[in-house]
Amino acid sequence: MTATTDAQVRERATALRAELAALEDPKIRAVNEKHGDDHGVNLTRLRAVAKREKTNPDLARELWRTGDSAAKLLAILLSRPTQYTQHELDEMLRAAGSPKVHDWLVNYIVAKSPHREALRGIWFDDADPVVASAGWALTSKRVVKDRDGLDLPGLLGRIEAAMQDAGPRLQWAMNECLAQIGIHDPALRERAKDIGERLGVLRDYPTPPNCTSPFAPIWIDEMVRRSEAR
Template structure:
């Protein structure tokens, strides 16, 4: 794809290694929505260009075919970059349109690990945004209990996070989620930075439940 002068100018701006996500958001705020430019930037493959492309995409043009191509293109990036890109795509675009939400609801058993990850990210988000927990927690938790240890790492982590949110916000499932963590031992030995919440379910749930209690007392 031949790049426009606007795309070339932006790419020269963001090519530096010290470019931050905040810098990309500032550019996106100036550009606003421009799907054609987004596709030009996406084609450049550079991770900063793809982050920016996601911010200025037109979510109404994100059919399942388009999303499939974006996911396929993510294989051109490193493993850590592709996870950040798929999560960024969900948070900034897919989560904001009824049509794409409907697509995500059918991704639980997708052959694509990034689609399965996004399905669980969506389920996690439903629980932390302060709404009444959706009615599928029992079925969802049963599936996680059965499949989490056999899942690939990028989906496994998000499944674990979903179980954590169920345990935090739904007391009737709390002990079950804690026992899931104890039984699998996932992330038990994970080293976490100071002031960061561990992923090991017994610790994650205990810490976050206490934070929720303190928040409600204020």
């Protein structure tokens, strides 16, 4: 890339940050801040910007480097999962900051990256519970799509021992793994439900009408019911 092109990328990133700033809505920011997110951009509008810009790895990297959460979300949408090295993805995850950036990075980029399994192993036992939650999230995806090689009873044992006292984001990720094991492995379903029942994690989580509770026993039963009704 020439110096002129580098300058053009920086100029475009600056223009996009100004556009995102103009989309800031104080009411959206107030709601987002209750969940730990530090931006106020409507995500439907942000996605429209990404659709217009199309995939652009160089611009994505420049936006990510700004450190701004809305710019990072846009960067993720402009990225190719294959454009980042394992080391880059590890650094990005640790610098993700807000929950929404963390979730989008894991689900839209890392989960589709050729480095996903290596990173799952690195993050799974990380001392930082937020980083560890990414390892558990990737493990949940393997439970759903490719359980071969996973020690599911061992995972249930770890969940049973640690989920109740885990930090919020790690607890959420472990609970999802518990539910997915119960949904997708009939032989372990009752054990998964029993663990969820005894620990009571997310039992009282406020759930909107027509949505499924994240409380594992209810989640498992509902997903199995839907599967059997097809």
